Amino acid sequence: MTQLSYDNTFEGLLTAVFEIYEYKYLEPKISKKDDLQQNLFAEKIEIATDVSKSDRVIKKLNVQIGSDGVRCIIWAFLSEKPAVEDVIFDVINYAVLNPTINVMKDFSNESVLQISQLTKNVGREKHRMEAFIRFEQLKDGIYFAKIDPDFDVLTLIIRHFKNRYQDQKWIIYDLRRKYGVYYDLNDAEIVMMDLDIKSLDDKNNQVFSDTEINYQKLWWEYFDHTNIKERKNTKLHVQHVPKRYWKYLTEKKMF
16 A cells, blocks of 8 residues: 655646556555554655646546546545545546546446535535625725635635625635635735634624724614514525525624
8 A cells, every 4th residue: 555645736737646646556545644643554655745747647637538528536635524635636537548438427336425515515605605605894994804714715705706796905814724815806815814703793893984883783773673583494595595694694793
């Protein structure tokens, strides 16, 4: 067995895939550096990310399984499912061994089926983030939103919010993964930062603009007064808006 560890990036994973074929590693297992499990009988290889190699893999996959197949593999990677790297390699290897067919349509293959299911899960989370994210205006005028998605979908929702809020500066910050996206009216870029989230959750903090706080109070009061208690259907409400997303919603805050 050969254990290959990479730097947690998609380019690093594809570099590992490239080198499996380049060096003909036997019984390869791919893991993130942080997840590498010790095996006394395995040869250990640390992969140095090489974009030229990962680009060659992408180019080959685009020919083999098409751009939609590549998208499915990327989204499956963003699921962060344990051992997803080996599932992805299984699918890539299946495609290499069967160059005349689009293996992504062969759901009788267990790894292909897993990729399909993970893609659907990630797509559902992406859609919900686009629907449930709420921005709050900071004192400097920038609109800020914090998220904590089950999957690493932040990069997938950039286009949606860039198109929707072209005339506003905004930041979307992933609490779990400690990185964000900043849009400056021209470009959206990834920013790495470790924020003091407790200060942002403090209702009496000095971070948000006075206008923002007033609007939030007005919106909550409107939501509270238009809610007809006799017609309250919590079960139906939770079906449409799962409880784990309530923390994003202004109307769920208590003032």
